[in-house]
Amino acid sequence: MRPTKLHFMTKSAELAHSAETEQLANSTEYEKMLYLLNRHKKDLKGIQSMEKRAEYKKAILPNYLPWIEGALKGGDGKQDNVLMTWQVWAIDCGQFNLALSIADYALHQQLVLPEQFSRTLGTLLAEEFADYAKSAQLAGKNFEVSYLERVADLVKDEDMPDESRARLYRELGLLKMESDPETALATLERALELNKNIGVKGEVKKLRKQLNKPDSESENAN
Incomplete structure (x- = not known):
């Protein structure tokens, strides 16, 4: 680079920085952020x-x-x-x-x-945390169930698409299958109520058998 061009670029950068500093001098802290x-x-x-x-x-x-x-x-x-x-x-x-x-x-x-x-804040929280939990599961990694529990509590009164809440309950239920099968079953069944295509019918059937509960399909038939 020629010395004249380097000098021009250096001066331009200095002027830009000076203008920026002057512009922010009278700004509020929020405006600066x-x-x-x-x-x-x-x-x-x-x-x-x-x-x-x-x-x-x-x-x-x-x-x-x-x-x-x-x-x-x-x-x-x-x-x-x-x-x-x-x-x-x-x-x-x-x-x-x-x-x-x-x-x-x-x-x-x-x-x-x-x-x-x-998206609304409630919807974003439900979907994003559900997606991270699902990605961790697919990668064979752990995901703290407490994160999903906290999200579920935070958004319990928030309006959102049923499918979004079902996604959250699906991942929460799957993570609790071993530690708390009763809660897992209730959570997965709620996910199914919200979205019948959420993909947990096999897990629900397994948990109902494990807990000696009649199969829901049999109950409906009766």
Whole structure:
């Protein structure tokens, strides 16, 4: 690169940084966080791999933790798109405890996801946690059943498509088959009530036999 071009690029970068600093000088802390969020969103647009996008989100999380923790500790219930974006991103990068802490606050305060997200918060929580549990099962990995239990409790009064809730109950029931077959059976049967094609009829039949309960099909026939 020619020295003149390098000098021009260096000066341009300095001017841009100076303008950015001046622009943010009179901004509120929330506006500054939104600005940072938008910068990171632009970076994410350049990453195609979902795995690498998750890694990137995890890497930038420390920049937002003080804001998130402050919002959860002393929040005033106002809509906060920084916090609610991280509601989604925390799930994306596997920070499930953080995601559930945000969800607890957000549902209580009736916060909503930013406009770019089409699902309601309750639906997103049910579907995303169910999908992560299912993926872990298919990969032969453990997934904490307590995450699904907490999600089920958080969204029990939330309106969502029956199919979405059935997905959550399916994974919760499957995870509890060995540790708590009674609860697993009730949960899987509820999933079937919500969506007869949820794919757990075999597990329900197995659990009813294990628990010496009449087969539901036999009961219906009588």
